[in-house]
Amino acid sequence: MTRSVISVRKGSPLKDIVQTMRRSRVSALPVLSTDERVAGVVSEADLLLDAQDMDETRAVTAGQLMTEPAVTVPQDATIASAARLMAHGHLKRLPVTDEDGALIGIVSRGDLLKTYLRPDEDIAAELREMITAHLVPAGAPLVHVHVSDGIVRLEGSVPDPKLQDMLVRVARTVPGVVDVVPRPGAAMSA
Incomplete structure (x- = not known):
């Protein structure tokens, strides 16, 4: 897993989300609650779906856009179980959490495939x-x-x-x- 994870808060505005994704070259971000737990995930797909119905006067935040609940994997999960979760949910990445649900990393499809090398x-x-x-x-x-x-x-x-x-x-x-x-x-x- 990657330990330095780029994330956003539930209250992060749409513009900040897009800038963070673009700057970090990622297509999705974990959304954290005030207690550092993973509340959801906001992806480019979520942003595009919301753009169809977007009212220019309305403030949009990560908390409103995110997919919830987030599909996460505990830090002690096996590679096989993480791969099954990804395959089942058609996911490209999974936030990795500690026993309290706090974000400690993220694992991608590429991370899982590296183990076979x-x-x-x-x-x-x-x-x-x-x-x-x-x-x-x-x-x-x-x-x-x-x-x-x-x-x-x-x-x-x-x-x-x-x-x-x-x-x-x-x-x-x-x-x-x-x-x-x-x-x-x-x-x-x-």
Whole structure:
């Protein structure tokens, strides 16, 4: 995510919104309430829709133009869940909020796609560390991790089906993982 987010207040006038969008080269802005929470999002589409019915004498603010409630994502959300939200809502970006709903960043489609450029070696190292530190108890069978083009292959003899499923689920949460597949003939399941 990008941490330095350009935003506007609910009371920001139309002209300021347009100038901020143009200067920042963005097509939408989070709209913040007085307590720094994301109240909505105002986009170029919102501005254009309002322009059709615009009365030149009326003052228009971000609070009147914004789409609400804002679709946001919590800071601890997975990349997959953020991508699902974006795809479902046909959104280009999502404000990222802390546990109190305060804006802490913004994540774009491009940000999510960057994770798939992560080197296979980095993915494998992170997954190996997670497995040895948290999932496979001492003395348990060894699990080998192989990553190629973001596709994880888990190999080894893990007799407990619940642990097998957990290993696969955990592997799918690692940023940059495209898929997790078992090696034919291995005891791992997918």
